[in-house]
């Protein structure tokens with residue numbers, strides 16, 4: 542029996558993966574703000590947009606549940622926002638939930654040998670991170686913050702190159718989840734997106750099957766990135782190793798005060 546830890550496992554792709562591992566007889570621990578209803582799942586409630594909450598739950602997981610065989614990062618808030626929303630710790634919410642949380646958990650959770658970290662995001666988009674606007678506060682829109690969060694995760698994944706951890710960044714492309722439908726506020730764009738999802742969107746079960754297939758095939762102890770069933774080219778500038786190292790240093794500075802309390 543494996544122990545699988547899933548953030549954002551109460552809805553969408555995270556919940557689909559939780560159902561898969563539960564049906565397999567594995568122990569599944571789910572972290573999100575609400576408590577879900579899957580029988581036999583262990584729920585741990587936390588607002589992961591707070592860095593301190595990530596350190597708190599990491600400590601609980603490490604002491605109560607032992608070494609983890611699979612860490613799956615799915616928590617996301619895709620809701621449209623015109624203006625930045627700051628957490629009480631002073632970070633922009635999209636930056637905090639989509640990047641900082643994944644950074645902290647990727648480094649703080651104790652893993653078994655041959656464990657994997659699966660970071661579900663949108664790897665391999667063109668463009669690079671602007672270190673002068675790391676939280677995307679200038680000319681903010683939630684869509685831009687989302688794209689920025691994905692680029693930050695590309696660098697997070699790249700920082701695991703040459704580590705002995707199996708780190709998989711995974712882009713499922715369009716999936717019919719409630720979260721994915723909340724990215725626009727404009728009623729016309731909402732209808733366009735609904736139609737797009739009807740034609741091009743995949744259902745969660747298909748995506749879960751694709752992910753399980755990738756996890757079986759992916760080389761161990763390496764960093765890889767996939768878009769549905771295809772490998773993403775790691776030579777793209779979005780995975781630049783120098784930038785990845787720089788981001789790691791910047792992130793450690795941002796988290797210094799919060800981390801020292803744990």
Ligand SMILES: NC(=O)c1ccc[n+]([C@@H]2O[C@H](COP(=O)([O-])OP(=O)(O)OC[C@H]3O[C@@H](n4cnc5c(N)ncnc54)[C@H](OP(=O)(O)O)[C@@H]3O)[C@@H](O)[C@H]2O)c1
Pocket residue numbers: 548549550551552553554555572573574575576587588589590614615616617618619638661662663712713714715716717718719720721
């Ligand atoms: N759906 C797509 O088309 C698509 C495309 C590309 C990439 N992705 C990526 O796939 C992953 C899953 O997406 P999805 O569409 O399946 O998500 P979703 O249906 O919107 O579900 C989001 C999950 O995150 C949790 N969550 C939200 N805010 C949270 C917070 N502050 N603290 C802790 N948990 C929080 C939610 O639970 P609570 O509300 O209970 O906290 C929920 O379980 C994301 O990383 C997304 O970027 C999705």
